[in-house]
Amino acid sequence: NAGVTQTPKFQVLKTGQSMTLQCAQDMNHNSMYWYRQDPGMGLRLIYYSASEGTTDKGEVPNGYNVSRLNKREFSLRLESAAPSQTSVYFCASKTFTGTGELFFGEGSRLTVL
Amino acid sequence: DAKTTQPNSMESNEEEPVHLPCNHSTISGTDYIHWYRQLPSQGPEYVIHGLTSNVNNRMASLAIAEDRKSSTLILHRATLRDAAVYYCILTNAGKSTFGDGTTLTVKP
Numbered sequence: 001n002a003g004v005t006q007t008p009k010f011q012v013l014k015t016g017q018s019m020t021l022q023c024a025q026d027m028n029h030n031s032m033y034w035y036r037q038d039p040g041m042g043l044r045l046i047y048y049s050a051s052e053g054t055t056d057k058g059e060v061p062n063g064y065n066v067s068r069l070n071k072r073e074f075s076l077r078l079e080s081a082a083p084s085q086t087s088v089y090f091c092a093s094k095t096f097t098g099t100g101e102l103f104f105g106e107g108s109r110l111t112v113l
Numbered sequence: 114d115a116k117t118t119q120p121n122s123m124e125s126n127e128e129e130p131v132h133l134p135c136n137h138s139t140i141s142g143t144d145y146i147h148w149y150r151q152l153p154s155q156g157p158e159y160v161i162h163g164l165t166s167n168v169n170n171r172m173a174s175l176a177i178a179e180d181r182k183s184s185t186l187i188l189h190r191a192t193l194r195d196a197a198v199y200y201c202i203l204t205n206a207g208k209s210t211f212g213d214g215t216t217l218t219v220k221p
Binding site (some may be wrong): 018031033035041043044045048050058059069090092094099100101102103104105106107 | 145147149155156157158160162164198200202207208209210211212213214
């Protein structure tokens with residue numbers, strides 16, 4: 001079982017460059033999430049998609065855009081990367097219920113110079 | 114959004130029980146209480162969840178206060194592998210927001 005797959009695992013960008021983080025899940029989950037985690041801190045929600053066709057802002061959406069391409073895939077785009085976006089990014093998915101547990105990907109480590 | 118409050122850090126001795134508290138005084142009737150833990154350099158992993166009643170699984174127990182404004186994750190016999198950051202979150206059909214969690218240190 002692949003679960004939640006994120007690509008790339010590592011990326012170095014220069015300030016102002018753009019990039020897209022890809023996330024795919026094979027568990028037929030309705031809801032998908034993007035979090036960022038800065039060193040020594042907890043996870044902060046960037047955007048989420050409660051179900052296919054919907055996306056909503058989380059706690060820290062500025063500087064990011066998302067696309068729920070289909071039920072399986074949820075991408076996160078940085079249009080103009082800034083050093084403050086250096087972080088580890090986690091994608092997660094779950095069923096559309098309160099009982100559903102979150103399944104996380106392995107994370108994508110992004111460095112912006 | 115309902116928030117949770119946890120102590121920043123806790124210590125335990127190996128093979129002793131650990132009680133990790135969480136306050137969630139603004140919990141709504143539809144919020145489930147979930148616990149996750151994050152080992153170093155890994156993504157969070159699910160531990161346990163509950164709504165109103167206490168819950169047990171192979172990893173831990175969850176004790177939920179009668180008014181649901183607080184809960185406690187119980188590790189019955191801590192091992193060195195239980196050293197991690199533990200997150201208590203409230204979740205429903207939509208948003209799932211994490212706090213900073215409790216860093217558990219287990220001493221041999």
